[in-house]
Amino acid sequence: MPSNYPVDMSVKPEVKAFFDDATNTISYVVKDPSSNKCAIVDSVMDIDYAAGRITYDSADEIIAYVEDQGLEVEWLIETHVHADHLSGAPYIQGKLGGKIGIGENITIVQDTFGKVFNEGTEFQRDGSQFDRLFRDGDTYQIGAMTCFAMHTPGHTPACMTHTIGDATFVGDTLFMPDGGSARADFPGGDAATLFDSIQKVLALPDDMRLFMCHDYGPNGRDIAWETTVGDEIEHNIHVGKGATKEDFVKFRTERDAQLDMPKLIIPSLQVNMRAGELPPADKDGRTFLKVPVNTL
Template identity: 80%
Template structure:
């Protein structure tokens, strides 16, 4: 990574925990201005009832407005399989640009076929305002941020570094949580290990912010740690565990995991940048359930 990390820039980070999906969304404020970014927003769904609501997103919107902030970016660390993005809903109210990793096109191609979306579904990432390549930079106010391609969980996973804070998506969990699964289509445990090493090559004092926390062993929910803590204590990759050890562990563990409860609606919405599928002939919107498709 050729971009120099500036640990003297310390953005203000406000986390918002969604208990329904164990997701943490973030408002990240440039310390030198009123500019901010939102990372990994959540749209609420009652899947059994087919009902979409926006309580979590409205909380983010209220915070941005109450603090007098200007939203410049809505960052998706990856195409989430366990919650729906609220990025377009927030964008309509606060502005900003929606960004994701360029390999969204790989994910769109894969799941466009799974959900039999047809040729009208664009697989070129055009649903997003910016597709990030490894090492790309962007501005939040006066703060230069950059994106690191960290695939393995999904092909499009990116870690976003903003000053002394890095938002790792599902690449890492808290030290006692380890790492995310690598068995989704396009996932790869070896790639995930390599990506984690890229994150752990950042300075030890770099703050790391998780996309999810599940409170292992009944502890309280937490979402902030450091590179140094992960290197020393992460149960899957800490203390110099080898690539071979990690791949063996991850492969065996992934075979025991059930599919996320919201994977069917999440993928259909998130591969569209957070928009719902287009209306059918009757004017209503529908989500598909592919039988034996995942």
Template identity: 80%
Template sequence: MTITPDMSVKPEVTGFFDPATNTISYVVKDPGSNACAIVDSVMDIDYAAGRITYDHANEIIAHVREKGLKVEWLIETHVHADHLSAAPYIQKQLGGKIGIGRNITIVQDTFGKIFNEGTEFQRDGSQFDRLFDDGDTYQVGGMRCIAMHTPGHTPACMTHIMGDAAFVGDTLFMPDGGSARADFPGGDAGQLYDSIQKVLALPDSMRLFMCHDYGPNGRDIRWETTVGEEKTHNIHIAGKSREEFIALRTARDRTLAMPKLIIPSLQVNMRAGDLPPPDKDGKRFLKVPINGL
């Protein structure tokens, strides 16, 4: 499918960096109205204490209210394994629809088994307001947005194109950071390479916004680049064949530890950011599968 973005539309993009998880969340404002989308929000967790807070989300909420914006969409680029989504918390205060890729159902089925969820856990994506297929469009005010399926890191990964800006999730990092891992259940290095090529087929001047940055080699945190810069300088992609990328990605993934927050993140994010249901006493718990990951 050929994706044809409108490069004349230049949304105002405001990034919010969460140092605890190295995640960047975004408020994306339609240039022709007060409508906006929020991409990849973060809910704070002190995992050792089992304590949930909302400082990062409250910062985004304060920005939206200060600017007089109307939230129309809360976009999840994928089911994150390194931070918890704050989408339902923000939705309750600001409105908007929560959207994710249709292959969330694959992720729900996979991790529903790993976390031994009962039949009451729906595996049909019904926790979300919209499931996007490849090439689906939606509106933020007058701005036409396009969802592009970019699997490889997870089966449900989507890149969201809003005017001349694209939000790539974990498909790509900044050029000196390379690409995301592909060794989670449902991940595939070959698929990831193909997805990156889809992103790099967009216009060279397309702005790309990362979901994470770790400041390689001690540089300052950055989260915006372009298709042209990624093509020329990405350390995992530039000058690499598909076979070379797969070999590089697979070797690197063998050296990586599991993300510190993968266990709570998956349980919450496959539920669209909601916590597991309470027990008969009204208490909520997160499970730790032994040798499940």
């Protein structure tokens, strides 16, 4: 683990998880134990895709919790540009404040999908829709807690893992040990790069708590989202027990070729590359999402 990652295992943030059944996403409120300051990680905005209707039940649940606990939101963290759910960050920001942050390689994602969705020159591809673009090793504060961002690409170019005391939020870099790892076949993804990123996460202390962004209950088990570095090293079905990079790349490449695209990939990418905002309305006040044909 590089020396510019300031791990302090004595700091133990309070972590409250929120599971979104429609997208199998886990969002988190992460509280500084010494103050009322907190961050929200990977929030969800609800969409009825067939009806074209946006609602905010998932985000409202988080807002209610934050208000009931008397917390102050300092950060709204996006671990990456999600392809399977829409971000609720700007909606929550409008209610509770806080700054929206994502990895600096959001610009690569914006450039790629700005072209896919034919967004035109009015769509800014410089990450300016976000309040903070994190670089590898960057630090930030949640109350008295010093947090750091670690660049962990492979699933997407902009993936960041966030360590806050003894808690690390891995996004889609890892799943629970019996879930393995996320796909690496999206534009800008790469299985070999993902393997290297996972090794960076597994170089954290063995008792570091790891929090997943998704879980699908493999083999019928209950949904789970918390494990440890040591448990992943020992039991992860894709990278545990000394799995080699060559074997991982072979498995991941073959497996990804069999996977369908996420059902919400079309709306998710258009919204999330805009920091959770919908595309601009037309002159009549109507908002549309595009469906590229023979592109994705």
